[in-house]
Amino acid sequence: MAAGESVTLEAYLDRWAGGDADRGAVAAAVRAISAAGVGIADLVARGPLEESLAKIRGVDPNAGGDAQKELDVVAEERIIAALMPTPVAFLASEESEELIPVNPAGRLVVAVDPLDGSSNIDTNVSVGTIYSILPYDAAAHASPKDAVMRPGRHQVAAGFLAYGPATILVATFGAGTHVFVQDRASGAFLLARENVEIPAETKEYGVNQSNVRHWDAPMKGYIEDCLAGKEGPRGKDFNMRWVGSMVADAFRIFTRGGVYLYPGDKRKGYAEGRLRLIYEANPVAFLTEQAKGGATDGRTRILDIAPHHIHQRIPLVFGSKAEVETIASYY
Numbered sequence: 231m232a233a234g235e236s237v238t239l240e241a242y243l244d245r246w247a248g249g250d251a252d253r254g255a256v257a258a259a260v261r262a263i264s265a266a267g268v269g270i271a272d273l274v275a276r277g278p279l280e281e282s283l284a285k286i287r288g289v290d291p292n293a294g295g296d297a298q299k300e301l302d303v304v305a306e307e308r309i310i311a312a313l314m315p316t317p318v319a320f321l322a323s324e325e326s327e328e329l330i331p332v333n334p335a336g337r338l339v340v341a342v343d344p345l346d347g348s349s350n351i352d353t354n355v356s357v358g359t360i361y362s363i364l365p366y367d368a369a370a371h372a373s374p375k376d377a378v379m380r381p382g383r384h385q386v387a388a389g390f391l392a393y394g395p396a397t398i399l400v401a402t403f404g405a406g407t408h409v410f411v412q413d414r415a416s417g418a419f420l421l422a423r424e425n426v427e428i429p430a431e432t433k434e435y436g437v438n439q440s441n442v443r444h445w446d447a448p449m450k451g452y453i454e455d456c457l458a459g460k461e462g463p464r465g466k467d468f469n470m471r472w473v474g475s476m477v478a479d480a481f482r483i484f485t486r487g488g489v490y491l492y493p494g495d496k497r498k499g500y501a502e503g504r505l506r507l508i509y510e511a512n513p514v515a516f517l518t519e520q521a522k523g524g525a526t527d528g529r530t531r532i533l534d535i536a537p538h539h540i541h542q543r544i545p546l547v548f549g550s551k552a553e554v555e556t557i558a559s560y561y
């Protein structure tokens with residue numbers, strides 16, 4: 231790409247897909263999700279003018295046990311509508327117990343977290359949308375669920391949008407991780423950084439420290455050693471950053487390094503942490519590895535974990551590779 235030339239997501243996807251039908255299908259899905267994201271970003275940007283979007287909807291939690299906010303459901307509806315004309319056969323979503331049939335002729339399955347960071351909706355803090363794309367072959371898979379419930383290394387593409395000061399798309403198509411930013415003047419996503427590299431070393435970690443009393447010994451040990459600073463076994467002072475929307479924490483890590491931790495803990499329902507494997511941990515792990523970082527549950531590479539349930543949770547540590555390895559050594 232010539233220096234100074236703006237490359238739109240459209241042009242990038244066209245060039246990447248070439249005449250290949252499989253790639254063309256992935257490109258169509260990414261176009262649809264990013265278009266839905268632009269609409270969701272507009273809603274988010276209305277902030278308190280659309281107060282009802284942050285309200286809890288009904289009395290029933292979603293399949294994963296989270297209270298459903300109005301925007302969680304609106305975001306899901308927009309993504310389904312956008313994917314309808316694309317070659318996506320089924321959609322797995324945080325907000326729906328079962329797979330959603332999309333296009334009977336489809337050759338892909340997509341898993342989404344329609345709105346990541348629900349608890350931040352009404353606080354003018356970045357929220358986002360996460361997606362994971364897997365191939366689907368009706369003849370090869372006993373059921374569409376089988377196509378979704380595969381280790382994350384089978385993903386062909388993944389990414390997330392973050393709706394913040396800028397609307398950004400962080401995407402991988404299996405070779406490198408790239409950042410696109412929506413240009414507000416034209417509305418198009420423009421390539422801002424190609425082949426992002428997460429620095430291997432870091433002094434910054436992100437964790438919900440209010441859960442310290444619930445953590446296991448390795449996790450407590452790691453954070454204690456960080457808190458001990460220069461005088462402690464790590465021999466350096468650490469900084470802590472935690473947005474509470476994983477997409478925003480992830481984007482910071484893609485920008486300047488760091489580690490994000492959501493371990494399993496002793497609270498009821500948190501034995502496997504908080505993040506969901508299929509539509510949160512897998513896509514973020516794929517993006518992270520493609521940016522030369524690491525992602526583990528403490529013991530196993532995230533992308534090698536065989537799922538047993540669409541909405542299953544998984545302890546998640548991702549980010550700067552050397553620091554992720556250090557954390558794994560505590561386990």
Ligand code: AHG
Pocket residue numbers: 296324343345346347348349438474475476477504505
């Ligand atoms: P979601 O809003 O899609 O349910 O995901 C929320 C996740 C993630 O975004 C965030 O990092 C984490 O939950 C926050 O957990 P705490 O509420 O424990 O801080």
Ligand code: MN
Pocket residue numbers: 296324348
């Ligand atoms: Mn939720």
Ligand code: MN
Pocket residue numbers: 343345346347476510
């Ligand atoms: Mn989420």
Ligand code: MN
Pocket residue numbers: 302324343344345346347348
């Ligand atoms: Mn969500």
